[in-house]
Each structure stands twice: as structure tokens, then as C-alpha cells.
Amino acid sequence: MNESLTSGAGEAAATQSATQSATKSAEKIAYENNKLHKRLCRLVGQAIGDFNMIEEGDKVMVCLSGGKDSYALLDILMTLRERAPINFEIVAVNLDQKQPNFPADILPAYLEKIGIPYHIENQDTYSIVKRLIPEGKTTCSLCSRLRRGILYRVADELGATKIALGHHRDDIMETFFLNMFFGGKLKGMPAKLQSDDGKHIVIRPMAYVKEADTERYAQVRQFPIIPCDLCGSQENLQRKQIKNLMREWEKKHPGRVDNIFSALSTVAPSHLMDRNLFNFHDLKLDGNANPNGDIAFDDEPCATPATGVIQLQLDQD
Numbered sequence: 001m002n003e004s005l006t007s008g009a010g011e012a013a014a015t016q017s018a019t020q021s022a023t024k025s026a027e028k029i030a031y032e033n034n035k036l037h038k039r040l041c042r043l044v045g046q047a048i049g050d051f052n053m054i055e056e057g058d059k060v061m062v063c064l065s066g067g068k069d070s071y072a073l074l075d076i077l078m079t080l081r082e083r084a085p086i087n088f089e090i091v092a093v094n095l096d097q098k099q100p101n102f103p104a105d106i107l108p109a110y111l112e113k114i115g116i117p118y119h120i121e122n123q124d125t126y127s128i129v130k131r132l133i134p135e136g137k138t139t140c141s142l143c144s145r146l147r148r149g150i151l152y153r154v155a156d157e158l159g160a161t162k163i164a165l166g167h168h169r170d171d172i173m174e175t176f177f178l179n180m181f182f183g184g185k186l187k188g189m190p191a192k193l194q195s196d197d198g199k200h201i202v203i204r205p206m207a208y209v210k211e212a213d214t215e216r217y218a219q220v221r222q223f224p225i226i227p228c229d230l231c232g233s234q235e236n237l238q239r240k241q242i243k244n245l246m247r248e249w250e251k252k253h254p255g256r257v258d259n260i261f262s263a264l265s266t267v268a269p270s271h272l273m274d275r276n277l278f279n280f281h282d283l284k285l286d287g288n289a290n291p292n293g294d295i296a297f298d299d300e301p302c303a304t305p306a307t308g309v310i311q312l313q314l315d316q317d
Contacts, residue, residue, distance in 0.1 A: 001120060033220045037079075040217060043077045043208040051192040053203040054162060058088040060203075061160035063116075066094065066107055066226030069166035073206055075221060077164065078116065091117045093154055095147055098124040106224050119194035121154050152200055167204045170211040173261055174242045182238060186272070188264055 048054050062077060064070045074092055079316040081090060094107050104120075111118040123163040133142060155163050167189055194200070206214070218225065249256045263294035271276040 005062075031047070036213060036217055036220065040072065040076050040209060040213060041079055041083075044073075044205045045080055047191055047205050047207045048080070048203075051203070051207075053164075053192055053205055054084075054086070054088050056086040056088070058161045059159055060088055060090050061151075061155050061158060062090060062092050062164045063166070064092045064094045064107060064111075065166070066224075067166070068223060068225060069168055069171075069206065069211075069214050071166075071167040071221070071225070072209075072214045072217050073164060074116070075217075075223075077205065081209035091119065091158055091160065093119045093151065093158070095120065095125075095145070095150055095154075096120055096122045097126045097143075098122070099126045103226060106226055110217070110224055113144045119154065119158060121150060123150050152195060152197070155200055162202070163200055163202045165202060165204050166206060167215055168206045168209045168211050169261055170243070170246065172204070172207060172264070173246065173257065174239055176260075176264060177242045177245075178238060181242075184275075275279050 054060060060077065062070070062074045064074060074090070077090055081088060092111055096102065096104060108118070108120060123146075125143065128146060131145050141273040151163065152159075172191075176186075179185045179187040189204065189206050193202050195202060246257055272278070275281065
């Protein structure tokens with residue numbers, strides 16, 4: 001009988017311990033998820049403030065693709081709208097490009113569930129792209145142009161004053177490297193810009209947000225992700241190569257990607273070679289000290305660091 005009592009007490013203690021462990025684990029997960037939400041709200045709010053993205057009375061058209069990033073953008077903007085000292089509207093817009101097997105019911109059901117006004121624009125750009133772009137060639141450029149034109153028109157029709165896109169920090173840097181490596185330009189993805197026709201302001205409120213955070217946030221919030229069968233099937237896109245390069249950098253040299261992103265907002269035009277950006281032609285002596293002159297080289301960026309040395313392979317003659 002004593003053995004029975006001892007055994008029962010042991011099982012009860014084990015059960016209690018397991019319950020306590022599960023409770024602590026759940027509390028830790030909830031704590032980390034809350035930290036993630038706060039961080040996203042802080043970073044998005046900071047970007048909005050830094051670039052004056054949203055103003056009193058704005059109607060913000062959030063372009064919702066069904067991917068993790070645009071879901072996260074909509075979710076965070078809805079939170080910030082409740083806290084903001086200004087009033088602004090949000091309308092979600094999805095462009096149904098008539099891709100094969102696109103689940104047209106998912107986004108309307110989700111948007112109705114969260115109670116946000118929305119518009120679904122039906123345009124068969126998929127067939128146009130497939131007809132005009134040879135098999136195996138990159139579809140991104142044409143697809144983007146078609147999509148952009150349609151969304152601009154929809155913004156006019158809805159009376160939207162701002163068009164919000166879900167591009168994050170990694171998208172911005174990938175675009176920068178793509179333009180530099182393959183286009184010969186120092187050009188990225190601005191956090192805010194005026195459209196070519198001068199009629200629209202496009203904003204990227206998640207400009208400071210890392211993609212890893214949107215990936216985790218999508219899992220936490222259980223967004224109903226819809227894959228893109230048009231571009232998602234092109235595994236050898238140059239953008240994916242750049243993404244892999246950046247991930248390798250971050251893995252081997254923590255902090256390098258952060259420095260690159262910081263450099264995008266710390267530009268010295270007089271120390272580049274763009275004659276349209278800086279008037280080298282008329283540069284003359286004036287006898288005044290110039291903080292952007294040779295003194296800029298005193299803080300040597302190429303000094304050998306203690307860790308994270310960049311290995312270069314030089315051609316041998």
C-alpha cells in the first residue's frame with residue numbers, strides 16, 4: 001500500500017511539474033510574440049514619422065497581395081491607426097491577376113473577418129505576361145508595370161491619397177544591389193516617392209522592418225498566405241541570388257547588413273561621381289574650411305577590423 005501511495009504521489013508531482021513547465025513555456029512564447037508586435041509597431045511608426053508618410057485626413061490604400069509582408073503591413077497599420085494622434089482611413093486593395101488556382105475567396109473572407117473596407121480588382125494580367133514573355137525569362141518587370149498602372153487607377157477611383165506597399169528593409173537592400181550589380185546604378189527603393197505621373201504618393205511603412213520579423217509575425221498571426229504562381233516558380237531570379245548573398249553575409253559577419261542599410265541614408269554626394277548630383281564642374285577654391293572635403297577621409301572605413309574581415313580574391317597576373 002505504501003508503494004502505491006508513493007507511486008501515486010510521484011505521478012502527481014510529475015504531472016504538476018509538466019503543467020508548470022508548459023505554462024512557463026506558453027508565457028515565454030506570449031511574451032516574445034508581444035515583443036515582436038511592439039517592435040514592428042515601433043519601427044513602422046518610426047518610418048512613418050521620419051518620412052512624413054501619413055497625414056491628417058489621409059486615405060491609405062494598402063496593396064494586399066496575400067503574402068506575409070502585405071498582411072503584416074495591414075495588421076500593423078490598423079494597430080497604429082487606433083493609437084495615432086491623427087485620423088486617417090485604411091482601405092485594402094487586392095489585384096486578382098487571374099493566376100491559375102488563385103483562391104479568390106480567401107482575401108475577401110479574411111478582410112470581412114477583421115472588418116476593414118476593401119476592394120478586389122479583377123484584371124487578367126497573368127495571360128498578358130505569359131503571352132508576351134518567353135518561357136524561362138523573368139516576368140517581374142512587365143508584371144510590375146501592369147500592376148502599378150492598375151493600382152494607380154484604382155487609387156484614383158477610391159480617392160486614396162497614399163498608396164502603401166509592403167516592401168521591407170531586405171527588399172530595399174536587394175533592389176539596391178540589383179541596380180548596382182546588374183544595372184550600373186546606385187538606386188534603391190525609397191521609403192516615400194511621387195509616382196511618374198505626379199498624381200500619387202507611394203509609401204513603404206515597413207522600410208525599417210527585417211524580413212525575418214515579418215516571417216515570424218505571419219506565423220504568430222496565422223495569416224492565410226497565398227503563394228504567387230507567376231513569379232514564385234522562377235527559382236533562379238537574380239533577386240533570390242542577392243537574398244542568399246545577404247543571408248550569408250549576416251550569418252558570417254553579423255552587423256554587415258545593418259551597416260549597408262545605414263549607408264543608404266548616409267550619403268556624401270561630393271564623394272561619389274554623379275555630376276548631376278554634385279556640381280564638380282564649378283567646384284573652385286573659396287578659402288573656407290569644408291567639413292565634407294578631405295577631412296571626411298580621416299575616419300578610415302577600410303581600417304582592418306578585429307573581426308569580420310572581408311576576404312577578397314584578387315586576379316593573379
